[in-house]
Amino acid sequence: LTAAEPVHMSIQESGPVSHKVSDDQYRMQSQPLGICLIIDCIGNDTDVLEETFRGLGYDVRCYRYLNMNTMNQTLLEVARLQKHRNCDSFICILVSRGSPQNIFCTDHTFSGFPLEQVKKYFTADSCPELRGKPKLFFIQSYIVSENEQECTSLLEVDGNDEKIIANAKIPWKVTIPQVADIFWSQCKVDVSTLEKSPSSSSYYLRCLAELLRNPHKRKLSILDIHTELNGKVYEWNKTTDPSQQYSLLLQHTLRKKLFLSPA
Incomplete structure (x- = not known):
């Protein structure tokens, strides 16, 4: 092979999977290791x-440009899949404009779909097939300033008889999820980043993919991988205009070490 020829290979390590846990x-x-739901x-x-995640051994389901109602229905359908029963984990990746607590999807009303509701669909109470299994969420939020948002709106969420109030002016409350086996990584950056470079990918998600595709880094625990991700993001911030800097929040209730790749 010459240096210019691409090498096509699975990230997942070869050989029988018979490791003692x-x-x-x-x-x-x-x-597969689980379903990886990507809503971009x-x-x-x-x-x-x-x-990246297909190479790690996930059944990847991709959806682009969903409005809030379609996204809600998609989340509900994925949460109800019986396939979770035979899988060891679940991953959800969301990329959208929004506020710290909500995502706007492709809607222009800025009413917002509560991120807390995204999480609730996959807790043990709502999705028993994932009980005791790690559930990972990676959220890239492009934050729209408050003066561009409507103050309050009501969103009817399928599967619940309650209405969820999404208020864009609620401050970002740092609350640890009260359910086990959750890994919640949320990255915020001002929406002006998109306006300046509409076709650019998220630096946060790009670094995550690079780490998981690195044959040495991907063998680290997910917490160690995220620590390295933190480092890359904050190094980026040192050389970037303050208005374009990323802010990263990690919350988790993992009870054990989590490795996405065999050692």
Whole structure:
């Protein structure tokens, strides 16, 4: 092979999957490892993410440019899939304009779909097939300033008899999720980043994909990978205009070590 020729290979390691799982690690041996749901309402990140997580051994389902109602229905349908029963994990990646607490999808009313509701669809109460299994969420939020948003709106959420109030002026409350096995990584950057470069991918998601495609880095635990991701993002911020800087928040209730790739 010459240096210019691409090498097509799976990121997943070869050989039989017969590793003994220690008590302090999540079991990650199913084929596929789980469903990876990608909802990209901007459209710049899907291809790289799809290739990355498919290479890791996930059943990747991609959706672009959804409005709030369609996204809600998609989340509900994926949460109800019986396939989760035979899988060891679940991943959800969302890319959208929004506020710190909501995502706007492709809607222009800025009413917002609550991120908390996204999480609730996949907790053990709502999705028993994922009980005790790691559920990972990676959220890229392009933040729209408050003066561009309507104050309050009502969103009817399928599957619940309640209406969820989405108020754009609620401050960002840092609350640890009260359910186990959740890994929640949310990155915020001002929407002006998109306006200046509409076709650019998220630096946060690009670095995540690079780490997971690196044969050495991807063997680290997900917490160690995220620590390296933090480092890359904050190094980026040092050389970037303050209005274009990324802000990264990690919340998790993992009970064990999580490795997405066999050691």
